[in-house]
Amino acid sequence: MTGGATVTGEGRTREPRDAVRARLVDVAVHLLRDRGPDAVTTRAVAAAAGVQAPTIYRLFGDKDGLLDAVAERAADDFVAAKAQAARAEAHRGADPVKDLRAAFWAQVEFGVANPEVFRLLGDPARVLRSGAAQAGRAVLQARVHRVALTGRLRVPEGRCVDMVQSAGTGVVQTLLATPVPDRDPHLVGAMWDALVAAVLVDGAGSADGSGAAEPTASATFVAFRALAPQLPGLTGAERALLVDWLARAETAAVQD
Structure with a gap:
């Protein structure tokens, strides 16, 4: 054994399976970004990675399995950056x-800058089985x-998460479907403003943070429910009952 590699009977070093898999994903990612999905064929990826085509089938099952791995890699990288930013924001007490x-702007910018990756990540079937997609939602x-x-x-909170994701995805799809010269440069801002009006209390979403929030019954219940699991002096059962x-009160207030 040499650095995780194995030595064959002919004295040749065999590269570890994980290293070969990572290299194939790297090659596929570059082909996808540079030349589009049609360029990501098993033959082209294998040739660029210096392996035989059957290796892809052994490691990924088929081309779709390879594309799943590509989507997961791209999502992992993006989510890792988002998680790091979120930790920094929470630590410094940012608004x-x-x-x-x-984060909404970053989601749109990533999708527009990486259209082929966005289309892979936008496949509902891939999202359902993607650990990175679930991690991104958690952030x-x-x-x-x-x-x-x-x-x-x-x-x-759950509805807000769904609305932010839906709005961001919709904006990216609209921009990608529009020729660059015809794209509305104010679309992202307009969508954010519409989102703010739907999910935040008055004044809470101004770009400079200067708007004064006006308390509402629904916002009060949402805030209290968010805080309830952290309240001291209650048993687990009491917290669960309070939540x-x-x-129920939150749902009634939101519907009014």
């Missing part, structure tokens, strides 16, 4: 609404939770 706005959930704790969120009560 949660400004952070959510920045967004944490950001929304911080907004809820401030009393500025008028809708349930259930607040969930």
